[in-house]
Amino acid sequence: MWKTSSALLLVVAVLLMVGGVMVASTSTVKGLEDHGDTDYFLKRQLVWIVLSVVAGIAACFFDYHYLRHLAFPLLAVSCLLLVLVFVPHVGVRVGGSYRWLRLGGLGFQPSELAKFSLVVAICWWFTRERRKVRELARGFLYPAAAIVCVLVLILAEPDYGTTVLTAAVSLLIMFVAGVRIHYLVLLAVAGALFITVLVAHNPNRMERLMAFLEPEKYAQTTAYQLKGALDAFVLGGRRGVGLGQGVQKQSYLPESHTDFIYAVVGEELGLRATVPVLLLYLAFFALGMRIAMKTTDVFGRFLAFGLTLMITLQAIINFGVVTGLFPTKGLSLPFISFGGSCLLVSMIAVGVLVNIAHHTGGLIEEPVIRDTLHDL
Numbered sequence: 182m183w184k185t186s187s188a189l190l191l192v193v194a195v196l197l198m199v200g201g202v203m204v205a206s207t208s209t210v211k212g213l214e215d216h217g218d219t220d221y222f223l224k225r226q227l228v229w230i231v232l233s234v235v236a237g238i239a240a241c242f243f244d245y246h247y248l249r250h251l252a253f254p255l256l257a258v259s260c261l262l263l264v265l266v267f268v269p270h271v272g273v274r275v276g277g278s279y280r281w282l283r284l285g286g287l288g289f290q291p292s293e294l295a296k297f298s299l300v301v302a303i304c305w306w307f308t309r310e311r312r313k314v315r316e317l318a319r320g321f322l323y324p325a326a327a328i329v330c331v332l333v334l335i336l337a338e339p340d341y342g343t344t345v346l347t348a349a350v351s352l353l354i355m356f357v358a359g360v361r362i363h364y365l366v367l368l369a370v371a372g373a374l375f376i377t378v379l380v381a382h383n384p385n386r387m388e389r390l391m392a393f394l395e396p397e398k399y400a401q402t403t404a405y406q407l408k409g410a411l412d413a414f415v416l417g418g419r420r421g422v423g424l425g426q427g428v429q430k431q432s433y434l435p436e437s438h439t440d441f442i443y444a445v446v447g448e449e450l451g452l453r454a455t456v457p458v459l460l461l462y463l464a465f466f467a468l469g470m471r472i473a474m475k476t477t478d479v480f481g482r483f484l485a486f487g488l489t490l491m492i493t494l495q496a497i498i499n500f501g502v503v504t505g506l507f508p509t510k511g512l513s514l515p516f517i518s519f520g521g522s523c524l525l526v527s528m529i530a531v532g533v534l535v536n537i538a539h540h541t542g543g544l545i546e547e548p549v550i551r552d553t554l555h556d557l
Contacts, residue, residue: 182472188468203438203446206424207437210437229524232525242536245533249480256302258294292340298330344380345510349494406434409434409441417452420451421451424449440512443499446458455476467491470483488530492515
């Protein structure tokens with residue numbers, strides 16, 4: 182599996198380089214306006230890249246089997262941190278949401294750690310309880326309770342994007358583990374109804390939904406970001422207007438260095454860059470699934486599947502939002518967008534994937550009940 186893990190690391194390295202270049206290009210105007218320094222965001226991103234790479238390397242050499250013992254404590258710590266964001270003078274409110282904790286001079290989003298720790302915890306749970314996975318209590322109710330607890334805390338911030346992402350990854354892990362389909366359908370329907378009620382009673386969210394359905398009508402208000410993103414792709418065309426020469430990032434496209442950075446890639450570098458970036462994420466998915474299918478350890482298989490989905494589904498949602506296929510969610514593009522929390526957790530996940538790949542060929546445990554991975 183050395184070739185697979187090496188290819189995975191190469192894909193991630195290219196994405197990190199693209200991210201560094203695009204953060205440098207997209208953040209100069211905002212850095213000058215908000216902080217009087219055109220390189221303000223680039224400097225911070227470089228710090229996070231170094232920290233994340235170090236954490237990823239450490240994860241490569243950390244035997245993932247020990248995560249069995251850390252799974253539930255890590256989940257408990259994550260839930261505690263999610264609660265702390267609401268404590269005055271501890272949590273930081275940004276844009277009307279309590280998503281941040283301040284660690285020295287850097288901000289950290291506990292929801293990023295929570296989605297990672299939840300994946301680890303439910304993967305270990307289904308590994309430990311795989312003989313009882315078809316039962317109502319141990320196969321569904323207990324893990325569902327943990328998942329709902331985390332989702333409610335993330336939703337309370339509020340962070341709809343991370344909530345949807347975490348819910349989707351959790352349901353897919355439960356499906357692969359062999360949980361009865363009708364249990365999953367009931368959980369998905371209940372969650373969808375709950376979100377629908379929340380959106381219906383939240384004027385701002387309802388307006389976002391209407392802007393998604395009728396973007397032209399709300400082009401000057403709620404759909405302003407989407408219009409700016411689509412305009413960026415049109416301006417870029419096939420070849421782009423040139424690196425650093427884009428105009429949408431100059432206050433025409435809010436969050437151009439974070440959630441909508443892919444649109445600036447399209448404007449400045451054109452289809453010759455956006456398509457390869459998309460293919461890199463597809464390659465990441467394929468390599469992650471290969472690691473999951475080749476490992477002989479049930480926990481490693483579940484974990485590789487869950488972590489690969491955690492990163493690639495976030496990328497898919499981001500692509501969908503930027504191109505107008507999904508409503509605006511507020512999810513960054515892994516490895517490329519500005520932001521340290523997502524980058525740090527993503528690099529740790531990559532390190533764990535590499536470690537799983539290097540541990541293949543051990544003792545063969547009993548097969549997963551629903552061996553869906555081999556049917557993908």
